[in-house]
Amino acid sequence: MPKKEYDVLIVGSGHSGGMAANILTKKGISCLMLNAGPEADYQRDRTTKAAHELPYRGFNKPGRLPHVYQANEFNANQWVDEKENPYTHDPAKPYNWVRVRLLGGRSLFWARQSFRLSDLEFKAAEIDGGGDSWPISLDDLAPFYSRVEEIFHVTGRKEGWPQFPDGNFIEQNYPPDSRTIQKVTELCKTRGIGVSKMRSSQGEGGLASSINLLLPAAVDTGKLEVVSNAIVREITVDKKTGKANGAFFIDRHSKREMHVGAKVVILAAGTLESTRLLLNSGIANSSGVLGHYLHDQIYGVSVVASVPEARDGKAKPGMMGGSAFIPRFRNLSKAKKSSFIKGYCAIIGSGGSASPNHFAAYGEELQAKLDSYQGSCVSGSIYGERTVKFENHVRVNKEVKDAWGIPVLHIDVKDTPNEFAMAKDAADTFEELFKDAGWEILSKTDKFYPPGYSIHEVGTARMGNNPKTSVLNKWCQSHDIKNLFVVDGSSFVTCGWQNPTMTILALSMRASEYLAEELRKGNV
């Protein structure tokens, strides 16, 4: 006999799980949240240290976290240990799976860029044929975006551009742009490129996480219980009804195996962990597409230029500094064709300094150059949408298991010519722009990081109206098992160039309200 049966079991405590708990508990629904890792104590677990006090002088321990390029010796302990939690890939097809298992998950560390998807992404099949369309449109999700933006205190400048949908923003007075940012804006205007400002979640106290914006209200209802260090191994299904009825989990420390019962199961463990759990459970895959259509965004393409008038400390007040944000501007209509489909956004930063890597010099000569170029630089970098392919997939590798005996994922993803063409276009565009401004190009690269680096991995349990070609319906509900929902990035059909967090939150909110209503009606 189970000790207790909950209305809803939520696996994962990041933004999507936190939102599900927030919505459901406020409606009186009892929830149990299982999180694979511990809860961080921000006072106990963080210490200010000088780089020279670290064992490896800031270099990080050699060979540790080979896939997490974001890791350094200061933050190494926040990421998932790749020895305890390995995954596999063909060496010729690298994939950077960047994970956090602390309570709150990756919501503790995200960059807080807060965008809505547009109908360019929701209706991808109609726009460019690159991937399928979602079963929902911006109109369906807009009310939920607005409520999420209110909770997360999103700032932004309204523009009225269809590719960059406006939101429920906190009004903000932006200081006048520096003259270098003005120059970029003018040059973009002549090319028909719109320049705006970054949209960002302010959160509270510098944190825009589930642990401070979503979970406290859920806890206050008395309807949420949270268990940490609980590694879910398998979703269990009642053979008679075909419905999910709970999960097996393993205590992280003792490795004791437990089972918990629930009327509904919500997966919110992050795209690939949720899909791994479904694959290991052998459920929700009558379509055969579970694990497929993994995609994210390209990062790394950049151009850096130096403003000659700003060198040697001669920049006049108002010349340097500030930033601009350029939302997608390529392929906005069917009529305009370029060498690739989809698009990218760009961030322009002014007032930075040159890096030693920019100069083929050393010693005093290098120092003289670094001094001369200090504060004189303008940079442009992009986030671009990767195309969606059935072939880009994950599967269970039964030959390799994690520290708790659970089979790991094998990730099989390869970039296509579209990504390379997009990257080249971006590098060429910003090189030309900066040259037209009269600035010296210091570096230009059309190279980009391996898939996964963006930490925006989505897909693998995509939503759709057709149960034969999708895993979830438009409510993030399994086509196969009606009381199973997946509310993280797994459901994405296309990712766009946008940080997916606002969309994940809005989808989770929408799915949770749907579930609450279905529970009330007795339909689940």
Added chain:
Amino acid sequence: MKRRRFLQALSTAPAVPALVQQAGAQQAPATVPAPAAPGRGGRGGATGQVPHIPVGTPDDSADTVAKFFTTGQFATLKKLAGILVPPVKGNVGALDTDAPEFLDFLIGASPAETQTLYRNGLDGLNASARRKFAKAFSEIDAKQADEILKPLLVQVPWVYDLPKDPMKHFVYQVHSDLRTATRNSPEANKAAANTGRRGGGGAGLFWNPIDPV
């Protein structure tokens, strides 16, 4: 830690026993407390404030023992350190911070691919010096070193797209590593603190291991 610093630190540590005594005087127990159970003494059983004993890092007091590179390779690395990252404008240089000794340790603990890059690179520079000047790299002058090194310098605008030529790759890597080892050294930190200039590696928020298994 130097004895003087230790004594200074002790002199500023809170007088914990006195505080405990005061608290006891204000709240006189009705009965004599039972003695602590066996094994509950020491810090583990402390109920008051425990003195903080300031501790230093190994670099405060000791030198790294270089043992990975051969004598010839290490001499080449030291020569490189002096040329690539000299003391400039009051900043400390790589040799002031024992950066070569630190890299001997770091590369010795690194994956085989990195070790091979360094060993072959150092041997390659040495061979080049012998071929051009009939001397070890460690014995050539600055002008001769320039003649060997400058053709191997390249811009690296993308740190994950390193030069295909192994010698150019090595020179980029050792230059970058020497700069980091120097900037993040105790000596650079101290120099930056003393002068108020930028240059030291500075401080950051370090995440301790969180509830490790």
